Amino acid sequence: MSRVLLVNPWIEDFTAYDLWLRPLGLLHVGALLEAAGAGVTLLDCLAREVVGGPDRFHATGRFPSVRIPKPAPLAGTRRHYYRFGMGDIDFDARLAAMAEPDFVLLGSTMTYWYSGVFRAARRLRAAFPRARIVLGGVYAALCPEHAQRSGLFDDVVAAAEPMAAARAVAAITGLPVAALDSLRPAYHLYGHPLRHAAVLTGWGCPFHCTYCATPMMYDGLRRKAPGAVLDELRQTVAVTGAGHVAFYDDALLADRERHFLPILEGIARWRPPIRFHLPNAVHPRYIDRDTARLLQAAGFATIRLGFEGMGEAARARSSGKVDRGAAEAAVAALRAAGFTAREMGAYLLFGLPGLDPAELEVDIRYVHRLGIKIQLASFSPIPGTPDFERAREQDPAIGDEPLRHNKTLTMLRAGARYRDLQLLALSLNARLA
Ligand code: SF4
Structure with missing residues (x-):
């Protein structure tokens, strides 16, 4: 063997x-x-x-x-x-x-x-x-x-x-690796209990944001069957004893009627003593009242929405995947379902090359007015993306040295401008109920 x-x-x-x-x-x-x-x-x-x-x-x-x-x-x-x-x-x-x-x-x-x-x-x-x-x-x-x-x-x-x-x-x-009907992570290999587990129900994303590698790395959107995901969740919880499970899909809610809603319905019927989390932003346009109600019924405790940037230039770089109407409708649906201000957050992307940081300040204040947490994420140039080429104009070294892709360098390069925005976000978040 x-x-x-x-x-x-x-x-x-x-x-x-x-x-x-x-x-x-x-x-x-x-x-x-x-x-x-x-x-x-x-x-x-x-x-x-x-x-x-x-x-x-x-x-x-x-x-x-x-x-x-x-x-x-x-x-x-x-x-x-x-x-x-x-x-x-x-x-x-x-x-x-x-x-x-x-x-x-x-x-x-x-x-x-x-x-x-x-x-x-x-x-x-x-x-x-x-x-x-x-x-x-x-x-x-x-x-x-x-x-x-x-x-x-x-x-x-x-x-x-x-x-x-x-x-x-x-x-x-030389091993005869073959496709499995139900591909699932081998959590039993840990051999000890885990406090949390992560899950992928599929790979890929239908959008093409100019800073993201996902569409390059995966050919379209490949999904596990909803029933297989539910079996995997039950097995993961039984094997690990985890009390928290995070979904790490890039486009979890795309085609939700056929994919994630049946999974949510299954979890809501099962209702294990587990808190579920969505740390990898979900798309606001797919969150309506039914989806929000099911997320609440299934026991989700962390909802992160992918706003990235709400100005015209930022939206163009983000496949136009969110606009104010979709953002406000999603937050209203989540609030009506019972999610609190601290359970909901929106990612905003700092440091996209060529974008004016003043736009981000407008977005930070907008997210706060929606009554949810501001989650500032810092841009990291990813090889093969259009924004990598824009970033290379500012730092040619990123072409040969992946250590220079570090998101912390984006913050440090911006200096006081980033610190001011971060402090603004922190102070506004502290005011949330
Ligand atoms: S929506 Fe998210 S995962 Fe999809 S391309 Fe854009 S950033 Fe990447």
């Missing part, structure tokens, strides 16, 4: 926060490999149930961290830099206690987190010199040449969608 080790590596960044994060890509591929007959083990450097870190709201929380020197491309940045997650002694001890795997599948997410991935690859190579190390995930999909140039990986899988990634892994491992 082939032995496969899945590794979710450290995050190295200025900041990081566990907003119900789980390595869903790795867990889905792990399930496919198990079904193909492999013996699969998981090492998750970010599982706070193991590595520590106190809970804050709804089982989210800070990761344990150590301060580390800033990498050269970030030298001169006036912020401290950290490694988040499992301590080295623990990591090395866990590797020492394992039989050498035949294959190591190393996951990756943000492009500017690659240094944590590289560090894991070096330690894995030292511990398991005969294992084949395969890199997958978002960084691998967006920056495959950069990853290849490092010389740290035997293979780089540039497919993000789990079935496509699994097919690539099948070609590498």
Whole structure:
């Protein structure tokens, strides 16, 4: 039997926060490999149930961290830099206690987190010199040449969608990976209870925002069947004991009558003692009174709406996916269903190249007038997107150095302008009932 080790590596960044994060890509591929007959083990450097870190709201929380020197491309940045997650002694001890795997599948997410991935690859190579190390995930999909140039990986899988990634892994491992009727993450690989879990009901998005990689990484919108999602939820809760479950789809509510509403109806009938969360913004245009009522009946406690920017220029970059009419109708429906001001929030995107920050101040005040939380998100340039090219005009280094994609650099470059907007958002949020 082939032995496969899945590794979710450290995050190295200025900041990081566990907003119900789980390595869903790795867990889905792990399930496919198990079904193909492999013996699969998981090492998750970010599982706070193991590595520590106190809970804050709804089982989210800070990761344990150590301060580390800033990498050269970030030298001169006036912020401290950290490694988040499992301590080295623990990591090395866990590797020492394992039989050498035949294959190591190393996951990756943000492009500017690659240094944590590289560090894991070096330690894995030292511990398991005969294992084949395969890199997958978002960084691998967006920056495959950069990853290849490092010389740290035997293979780089540039497919993000789990079935496509699994097919690539099948070609590498020789395992007979086949499509499953019900593809679901292999949460049992943790082998211990989890305080929270994350779920994907599908991949892709029908919109084409100029700053987003999702339409490039996934071919259209692929969904699990609603009944399969409900089975997966029941199994996830039974296996993990999680009290909080977050949906991480990019377009959860698109085609909602056939997809998410049946899922919500199923959860509302089941009504487990779980709080559900939507940290990855949902589209306001799809929230009507029925949808809001079902979200409330199913036990959702966190609703984040994707506003991004409400001015003409910002809306054009965001596929025109939201306007004031849709925003106000969604908030009214959610409020009528019983959601409180603090349970609802709207993301606004700071730092899109070429946009006037004064527009954002107008949007911040608008969101506050709607009576919901302002969630400022900072722009990060993503290779292959139109806004990456605009950002490259301001910082040519982003073309060769993914560490320069870091969202914190967008804030720091804006200096007092960003701080003022952040303080404004914080002070307005504090006034919410
Ligand atoms: S709607 Fe969201 S997921 Fe879809 S392209 Fe725009 S930003 Fe990306």
